[in-house]
Amino acid sequence: MAQTRTIKGKVTSAEDNQSLPGVNVLVTGTTKGTVTDVEGAYSLDLQTGETAISFSFIGYKTQTIEVSARTTIDVVLQVDAEILDEVVVVGYGVQKKSDLTGAISSVKESDITRIPSFNAAQSLQGKVAGVQVFNSSGQPGALPIIRVRGVGTFNNSSPIYVVDGVILDDISFLNAADIQSMEVLKDASSTAIFGSRGANGVIIVTTKLGKAGQEKTVVSVSSEYSVQQVGKTIDLLNGKDFGAITNEILPNTYNNLSALPNTDWQKLIFRNAPIQNYQISISGASPKSQFYFGVGYFNQQGIIPKSSYERITLKFNNTYTLSKSVKLGNNITLAPFQQQVAPDVVYSAYRAQPLRVPYYNDGTFGAVPNVGNPLAQLAYSNNFNKGLRLVGNVFADVTFLKDFLFHSSFGADLQFNKSNDFTPAYTVFNPDGTPNQQQNLLSSLGKGSSNSSTWIWENTVTFNKQIGDHRINILGGYTMQETSNEFLNIRGSNIIRDLPELRYLNNPLYFYDPTSNPVVNNLASINNGVDANLYYSLISYLFRVNYTLKDKYLFTASFRRDGSTKFSKANRFGNFPSVAVGWNTMNEKFMQDVKFLTNLKVRASWGAIGNEKINYLKQYSLVTANGATSPVFGKGNNLNSGATFDVSGNPNLIWETTYQTDIGLEVGFLNNRLTGEFDYFNKQTKDILVPLRTQGYFGNGNGALITVNAGTVLNRGFEFNVAWQDEVKGVKYRIAFLGNTLHNEVLAVGGTKGIDSTLVGGFLGSGQPATLSRVGLPIGSFYGFKTNGVFQNDAELKAYPHDSNAGVGDLRIVDVNKDGKITDADRTYIGSPIPTFIYGFNFQVGWKGIELTTDFQGQYGNQILNGKEIVRPDPYNFEKHVINRWTGEGTSATEPRASFGGYNYSISDRFIQSGAYIRLRSLTLAYSLPTAWLQKVTLKNVKIYVRGTNLFTKSSFTGYSPDFGSGDVLSNNIDNGTYPVAKVYSVGLNVTF
């Protein structure tokens, strides 16, 4: 008689000590088995002769255990470092990592929440090889700028985001805690399925959902409080030194230097400011449904007063299984936000002379000539944006004919934004009581509203089948998208009182202005229209086949055909194909004996991907009607309306197309304790839209530009991501090093000579262009004079070609074209804003609930132009290096004699600084309370942590923070007084029950 005995136990994860539901428990050698429940518990009856059970779960190493005489067997499953069977989200589907032929990097939950930012894309910095993240500003709510594998166009070079199937341009409406994973699609094999929108990379964001089979509802509460401060300040002259140098330039300006005021303006504009971030989420599942509900509140005050960003996020994700073959679902985010934008006081504080007092003795603002008192600027600024964004989709999955899945998703992105800026009437007075230039005679109120809406309907059919050694996955689809918008901005002046409740433009209490005529109507301007970048429709047909033979040979081909309103009828459709192959060598017989190797996969892909982020009006020839087209006739001098043809459009425009080749190698050694992923990529973007001059006789007017598909840009580089992880005596650790090299080069601009062979940009406050892009240089290269010293004496001045404005003590400009004269033709390449090497270094160690995580990140090979130092039409404060100025022969070979501007402040390599830096991006020390304690109070997990962000930066840059930049690729890395990115200290508490 067969004897039956029952084995019970619990399965937990070694990673986080959490119970593991859904683990397959199988009697070895049979098909008999069970699955663990939500608590990770199982119970299994064994017959005689059944001596072993195996535990397997996706993402974990399978364990087989001899039962012997035990009746309770608790198992701790180790995470399978061999991520081969990890499932990776790809465009319009998921794929086993081992079957992937494309270059895709995943960033998981725990990494995403590690940066205290409103924008989850910030977490990609230093985490994904090939991705650069920088900031246009430290202003709360300012969007980070993301570049995937370099800068592929002169135009919008930002990737697209796909959030639960909805294609978007940014994800600032998402709470990082609601995100399950982010996948960065980099090569053509993975991005070509996004066709005309994939060229700058694709970031797929998957939000959370209760796990199938997880019947117990999990509630998670987390809170984090942070304090931010400016990381460093700029070394500027103090009052005494500034006075001394002024006396040198304008003798006898000040006669008692030590009695001069000494105001540190930087100190006055920066403050310590908090970030609060709280969220509650509830997730769970029933046999027929899964759900996730999250509420988040984020509030960041800026390190400059009058700047802040506050957001509430509501997240609802659900699926409902209607029948065996039909599943419905939704992913919806609702995010109201409010932002206050600070005036540009960073630049003012940089320029303001230290000799000026912030306040007079009577408490009124002190005048700061030529610049304005930064504190008054702040005091009178009231600049708010607020809005509501709703992003989501509803979808249906229908399984039919066993192997087919029809997926239809209707998504929408609705944005409602309002702006409100008010400047009261005010005057700052000079010490002598006369009004300073810093004044606003009439109060001014601007109101703006804009809304945009996108709907996107995606329909795909997937066929998925394993037939013997052949695994086939075929995807076909059809999608439609429409985006439209409208804005209305109105501005008026002269509101009767500076009260928030009176800030409306139909205010009947128009103020009687005693200085001029009575103001009857305070409405100054109305501007109503459409943002042409956000007004288009798109139709797409997509197709992809993945074929895997014997788990060894991988093949992928994809094709997308996009039709867009942004191009004329004849050029409306573009085709974007890709092909890729892969080889999992470990599944070859001859590799079975190579014990030290766990994984060795090679893959290669090629494809064409488009960029359609252009203004749809460029194709059209429009009519212009305005004051400039209206003549003045008659004795009474009447302006008569006129209208005529505007600059011609270009109906021949087509998509910019990126041709990308990628060769990748994935390796794992020593049971995947050491893993590596290496890619070589070569991206060539052709038909880049470039604004070119047309021949004058076309009559488009002086300087008129027509957009033409004329540019070509190359980005090539090498990516690596190497990690070592192990556990030694209960101490688990992981070290990862990742990064990429980048070679960026313009291969064509348009014309081969003259004005159309270059693109200028980077216009400084003075209007001078500081960058030039032309064949052979990186995009947005800095362009100016090269200097090689300071003229020490008259003899030297005479010996060298020099500008007529140059004298002894001034910079020696190099006669680059060797024509014996210093002219504009001697300007040359003096630096590039694009790093040649970007890297991240991550280290994690954990022991009994204590975990230390450090993330370093940096870049190398780029330069920064200190634009704020160059533009000085008036006597501004100086950076401290001016102290070492030339004061006579032999005193300095680098720092010219003191001057308030002019010759020595032409754009030159003197203002070029290294953009290289390494930064301790994040340091976290966390402690998870022992599970044993928690069970007593029915808590699942309690974690407390302290964290520092941007704690330490090593950089020779004299400005605030070297990780700034501009979204305009022709104006990047020019420091015009950028709002700095802060250093942040946080404490946090996460509780799960």
Place this chain on the structure above:
Amino acid sequence: MRNFRKNTFKNTSRFVLLALFISVGCQDFLDKKPQGQLLQASFPVSASDALLVDNAAYASLRNWYFHSGGYPILDIMSDDARKGSSPADQLNTIGPYDNFTINTKQDGLDRWWSAAYQSIRSANVVIKYVPTITMSDSMKNQYLAEAKFLRGLVYFDLVRAWGGIPLVTTPDPPLGLGNATADEIYAQIIEDLNFAVAHLPKQSAYSPSNLGRATQGAANAYLAKAYLFRKDYVNAEKYALEVINSGQYSLEPNFNNANGLAGNFGVESIFEIGALPNDGNENGGDQYANTQGIRGSPNRGWGFNRPSINLIDSFEPNDPRKDATVIFLGEVLDGVPTVGDATCPDTTKVNGVIIEIECYNQKIWVPGNSISSEWGHHRRLMRYADVLLMEAEASNQNEKTAQALIYLNKIRLRARGGNLAILPDITETNQGLLRDIILNERRHELAMEGHRFWDLVRTGKAAEVLSPLGYTSRYDLLPIPQTQLDLSQGRLKQNTGWNN
């Protein structure tokens, strides 16, 4: 039931797919109209549209760059004027026109070229599309004649500045046009002006609110001038007399009003560019005078195009036109004494000889209390005095000396302002001597109005008069802007002497 459901889903999904791929894929979805924009394809189509395009053709003349790229370089290139402003201001951009050291990339050349063709395009829009509009033939012809007049006017500038340039007679010219010959350009100008003469009303036929539109008189005056430049003196005389005998025009009794505010659209004005006293072309203003206005105190502008010592000294004794042409320091205008600008030396000497004094062009002076007032200056492109002098010159060439003296002395009579002690009538009957006298009278009557340089070139006097300033014969035509040569991919040929 289960099967039914399954089949339903199967069928549904098939239908859904079919529907998606076929019906929704209709192209309408991708046909979006530009929002808030009118397409050229649907403009101009009505009589009111015709008026709008016609008006816009005039407005293009107010573009700052229409005035030889923004600065009055033609006067600066003549013996009448210096660069002006402070010594360093635009030294390398405008300065080279003063001392004849320009190059093919000289600032302003390309702006002027592009702005002139922009004007031509706006005229070509009228000429191409108005004939297709349903409206009265008389209005059609009037608009066409206005546009052809304007096109002729601009080509006349272009051909005098550059000679053989691309000839464009449609708003959508083909790619790759090369140089036409100067003869071809002149033929087009004369054809256009003849059409204008045939279809334009006389000045008196316009209502007061339409003064400023092209007239038959203006077209005749420009025909006279075009023939003068072609040295066809018979036709020059003929068309000048058409203007004179039309009875539409006379000289302003007060010389100041010939260019001044009070003479706007006045009896002497044959064609002028209307403008409002507002900063900004888009606000109806014209920056031509602001470019030349008094620097310092009162502040009315930038002070370019400074009357030269040579011009000042060349006036006949007590010629009132000297004072009416030059604003000297200390001169009280509009109740304000002219103090000048600290950055401009009151006198500039070389080797003890005064070569420049701080002074300004009074022809562009507009009374008012701000810079904006200067933006309201109406630049006179053709005034009756010019026609009288053209007639005198042509008659003299045609050996009708007596007739020449009649018109020449009308100019002197007005200039005299009733003071019989000055500017006696000319009685010279020697054709050669009289030719020089007339040229000299043109210099003083039309000084600082953009005529002198071209007058010297067309009369062959440029070498004699301008060589000391650096002129060489290649300056008879300006270099075609290097940018245009580059953009033409070699199809445009550079003018003689400029291939450097």
